[in-house]
Amino acid sequence: MKNTSASIAEPVALFLFAHQDDETGIFQKIVDEVQLGHRVCCAFLTDGVVNGGSAHRRNQESLSVLKQLGVHGQDIFFAGTDLSIPDTGLPEHLETAANWMHKWLSGFSQVESIYVLAWEGGHPDHDALHAIAVTIAAEMGLSARVRQFLLYNGYGCVAPFFRVFIPLSLNGRVEKTAISWRNRLKFLRYCLSYPSQAKTWAGLFPFVVFHYLFNGKQLLQSVSTERIQQRPHEGRLYYESRGFSTWGEMSTRLYEWRKADQSVISKKNIK
Secondary structure, three states, X not given: OOOHHHHXXXXXXXXXXXXXXXXHHOHHHHHHHHHOOOEEEEEXXXXXXXXXXXXXXXXXXXXXXXXXXXOOHHHEEOXXXXXXXXXXXXXXXXXXXXXXXXXXXXXXXXXXXXXXXXXXXXXXXXXXXXHHHXXXXXXXXXXXXXXXXXXXXXXXXXXXXXXXXXXXXXXXXXXXXXXXXXXXXXXXXXXXOOHHHHHHHHHHHHHHHHHHHHOOEEEEEOOOOOHHHOOOOOOOOHHHHOOOOOHHHHHHHHHHHHHHXXXXXXXXXXX
C-alpha cells in the first residue's frame, strides 16, 4: 500500500466509504476540506461489485466525481478492490479491513478530520465500516475528530420503504452546514454520474432531490464506541428487510472481531 503521507507533515481530512458512490452523502464536506487547504484522502473498503459487475467501472465513476470535487487521484484508495472484499461482504472481512485501515491511518501524521458512514442500519457494509473506523480511531486517540454522515435507514418505515438523509436521534446532536444553491445543483448532477448504479439511483434520486431542494444542509453527527454495541434503532433494520443480514449476525461478528482486536492490543502492551 503506497501512502506518501508518512514523510509529510500536513493537515489531512480522511473520508471512509464502503461503496463507490457513498461519497454522494458527504459532497459538501469534501469541498469544504479542499477549500481549507487540507489534503483530502478517500478510501473505499469494498470492491462495490454485485452480480458480476465491474469493480474497475465503479472505481472509475467515483474517481471521476472525486477529482471534480478537487481530490487528487493519488489520494483515492480502492482498498476493497485490492483486498477482494465484495459488496455486502465487509462484515465477513472485518479483520482484513481493520488491519488495512490501521496501517493507512498510521501513515498520516496530522489528521484533522475523519468522516465515515453513519451507524444507521441501512446497509451492513456501512455499519461494519462505521464500527471499524470508530474502534480504530478510539485506539489512536482520534475519536473527537470523527464525524458520521447519513445515507439511508429504515427507521419507522414499512418495507421496502426507507428514509434518506434523515438522522437517528440516538446518534446525538446534528451538526448542520448550509449548502449553496450552486453546489446543490452541482451535487445533483454528480449523483447522476454513476451509470453502473442506475437501478439503485432510480430509487434514491427523488429523495436526494427533495433533500437538496427543501433542506439543503450537510448533516453530521459525532460517534462513540458505546453506540456500536447497540442496535442502530428500534424495529426492523433496512438491511434486515432486504435480507442482507440480521442484527444478530452483525452484532456477533462485531463482538468477535472486537474481542480478537482487544486481545492483540493487550499482547502488544505486554511486550
